[in-house]
Amino acid sequence: MPVSKTELKTRIIEALNLQDITPEQIEDEAPLFGTGLGLDSIDALELVVMLEKHYGIIIKGIEEGGPAFRSVQALADFIDARRASTT
Amino acid sequence: MPEPRVTFASFGAITAAGPDVSSLLAALRTNTSGLRANERFNSPRFQSNIVGAALRSSDDNPAYELANTALAEARKNLGALAIAPERIGFVLSTTKANIETLERLSDGRPCSERARRHLQPELLAEDLAFAHGARGPRQTISTACTSGTVALQQGAKLIQRGAADAVYVVGVDHLSAFVVAGFTALKAIDPVGSRPFDRERCGLSPGEAGAAIVLVRGDLAPAGIELIGWGSSNDANHMTGPSRDGSGLALAIRGALRTANLTATDIDYINVHGTGTPYNDAMEAAALRTIFGETCPPVSGQKGMLGHTLGAAGVVESIVCTLALREQFLPGTPRLSNIADGMPSSLVKEPCPTARLRHVLKLSTGFGGVNCALVLRHG
Amino acid sequence: MDKLVITASNIVNADDARTARLGTRFGRMDLMSQLALLAVEPFAPQFESIARERIAICLAARTSSLATDAEYWKGRDNTGGPSPTLFTYTLPSAALGEIAIRHRITGPPLCFVGSSEVLLPEAAELLRLREVDAAVCVSVNVVTPTLADWLALPNSASACAALLRTGDVAGRAVGEFDRDLEALCHYLGAQ
Numbered sequence: 001m002p003v004s005k006t007e008l009k010t011r012i013i014e015a016l017n018l019q020d021i022t023p024e025q026i027e028d029e030a031p032l033f034g035t036g037l038g039l040d041s042i043d044a045l046e047l048v049v050m051l052e053k054h055y056g057i058i059i060k061g062i063e064e065g066g067p068a069f070r071s072v073q074a075l076a077d078f079i080d081a082r083r084a085s086t087t
Numbered sequence: 088m089p090e091p092r093v094t095f096a097s098f099g100a101i102t103a104a105g106p107d108v109s110s111l112l113a114a115l116r117t118n119t120s121g122l123r124a125n126e127r128f129n130s131p132r133f134q135s136n137i138v139g140a141a142l143r144s145s146d147d148n149p150a151y152e153l154a155n156t157a158l159a160e161a162r163k164n165l166g167a168l169a170i171a172p173e174r175i176g177f178v179l180s181t182t183k184a185n186i187e188t189l190e191r192l193s194d195g196r197p198c199s200e201r202a203r204r205h206l207q208p209e210l211l212a213e214d215l216a217f218a219h220g221a222r223g224p225r226q227t228i229s230t231a232c233t234s235g236t237v238a239l240q241q242g243a244k245l246i247q248r249g250a251a252d253a254v255y256v257v258g259v260d261h262l263s264a265f266v267v268a269g270f271t272a273l274k275a276i277d278p279v280g281s282r283p284f285d286r287e288r289c290g291l292s293p294g295e296a297g298a299a300i301v302l303v304r305g306d307l308a309p310a311g312i313e314l315i316g317w318g319s320s321n322d323a324n325h326m327t328g329p330s331r332d333g334s335g336l337a338l339a340i341r342g343a344l345r346t347a348n349l350t351a352t353d354i355d356y357i358n359v360h361g362t363g364t365p366y367n368d369a370m371e372a373a374a375l376r377t378i379f380g381e382t383c384p385p386v387s388g389q390k391g392m393l394g395h396t397l398g399a400a401g402v403v404e405s406i407v408c409t410l411a412l413r414e415q416f417l418p419g420t421p422r423l424s425n426i427a428d429g430m431p432s433s434l435v436k437e438p439c440p441t442a443r444l445r446h447v448l449k450l451s452t453g454f455g456g457v458n459c460a461l462v463l464r465h466g
Numbered sequence: 467m468d469k470l471v472i473t474a475s476n477i478v479n480a481d482d483a484r485t486a487r488l489g490t491r492f493g494r495m496d497l498m499s500q501l502a503l504l505a506v507e508p509f510a511p512q513f514e515s516i517a518r519e520r521i522a523i524c525l526a527a528r529t530s531s532l533a534t535d536a537e538y539w540k541g542r543d544n545t546g547g548p549s550p551t552l553f554t555y556t557l558p559s560a561a562l563g564e565i566a567i568r569h570r571i572t573g574p575p576l577c578f579v580g581s582s583e584v585l586l587p588e589a590a591e592l593l594r595l596r597e598v599d600a601a602v603c604v605s606v607n608v609v610t611p612t613l614a615d616w617l618a619l620p621n622s623a624s625a626c627a628a629l630l631r632t633g634d635v636a637g638r639a640v641g642e643f644d645r646d647l648e649a650l651c652h653y654l655g656a657q
Contacts, residue, residue: 016493016494016551017493017494018490018493018494019487019490019492019493020487037490038490040325040328041327041328042273042326042327042550042551042554043494043551045272045273045274045550045551046549046550046551048274048546049272049544049546049547049549049550050546051546052545052546052547053544053545053546056545132542132547182557183535183556184530186535189532189535189536189539190539192616193536193539193540193542203616203617206532206616206617207529207530207532207579207580207617208530208579208580209579209580209581210580212580224584226578226584226588227578227579227580228576228577228578228579229527229530229557229558229559229577229578229579230559230562230575230576230577231557231559231560237575237576241576241588244591248591264542265535265539265556268542268547268548268553269538269548269550269553269556270553271547272547272548272549272550272553273550273553273554318574319574319575319576320519320572320573320574320575321523321562321563321566321571321572321573321574321575322566322572323518323566323567323569323570323571323572324567325567326554326560326563326564326567327554335572338519338572342574342597453559454554454557454559454560454563455557455559455560455562455563455564455566455575456563456566456567457559457562457563457575
């Protein structure tokens, strides 16, 4: 079953302590870094921790997860692909 | 140059290169790295088990042991100086003091009252100062990885404004699961050991050290190495990522040159911070280009030998600069094989003798975007 | 030398931090950085008239970053490891960095651990030597119940801040015996 994007957004908000932002406000295709949510490299590492904790996905180097962090949609696709490859 | 002069009268260091300054000098002469696999960090929780350990084993108070060992050596080397205890200041540089205590308390493991005290940096400073008879003004500096160089600047200022005739500047941080797990979380550790300025570099190696320098008012000590310039700045850019253009560090270097009343062309050797992380080293290279253009004096850094010793780093590496000035040689950059693109072409890989070392620039940078630069002079 | 004056002062506590909103980064910071940042916030208009490289930030962290250290280390056994964000706040100077970033202040940073009694004299020294034209002085202390238990200290979560300037600006002159920033801020607040 594909990962729930609403749940993923909630996890992102929790992991990064994003104040006053609701899952509904984050668009699926909006960039997470730079513009958009304006996340930075430490946030990316925090998301790496979140992915392992909640989705059991281990990312060794940040480059490996690079394209996956482009948007919520990209991250959801990445999680689905990883899950498919391990089952 | 500011008056009165401030002399590095003596020093001591316990590092991954060995338990004293002579072992540090020997390692510098041979460019031998002290980084080793250490079974304490054999766990997937840590990115690497390769570290710069200085203590073979330790009790519950490694920070005190490291600092005390270094300061005892510095005082032994100092010889007789007629300075009253009330005129001896004390500046401690540390980021985590005895963080071992926090690990023990978190796990419910026992620790002594003394170790518990030394979880608080200023109490570690108080006990060290008391044990070594420094009853003058006391400061505890914690500006991340620039703490050591800032502490030397603070010590020099105490002497210059007449608040002390001598100052013990002590830098310390010990290897801990706390810090190694943190750098692992930041994916900032090079799995095979730090390779500053190398094409393949991908992170730092955690290290530990105790280092002490006794600063003495110039007219009370024999002529020697002097601390003549300091400058510090903030990138105001990002908590962990240094500014890409090195403008913050360049600002600190300009400040140090201004205090020393020198220009860039007076500098004979630069001892860099050189952690081995891609961004730090590139940022330093950019700052050096800004200040020195294409004619950069010889550059090297020793974190591939000693690891990143955090609060001790600025003090240990200032001792390296002092040894270079005293012995008239250029220290190398251990574990550097292929110089990465964009790095200064004047990087010194292997140590070599030199005849004309008079002014040395010491750089440090750290989390929070802090930068500090010092200028040392051979008397 | 020019007269040394305090042109603004402020005191904040944990309640202020809970309700404050200072941009998207704020929620990610540890309490110590939030307090320090809030304490300095009212000084922002004054920074506009001073070159940012001529402003020093001097911070005293009474109990270092130990409250955050304990919080970070609680996550040591988490799947995925401890939080990288929290690790970056396990340095007392993190609060100083946050102030610098928010206000684009690039002047000299000084961060002391322990009592704040060196803070005003060291800031005054920077001004006296004309290394800077202004110094942001902040004293912050966060002691959580865990830390209070470990170190036998009273619980605390507060920060106080003062802006020191030289020259022809209105404010309260700094006296030779002004040492305790917290007491001074209380006094100035009561004026």
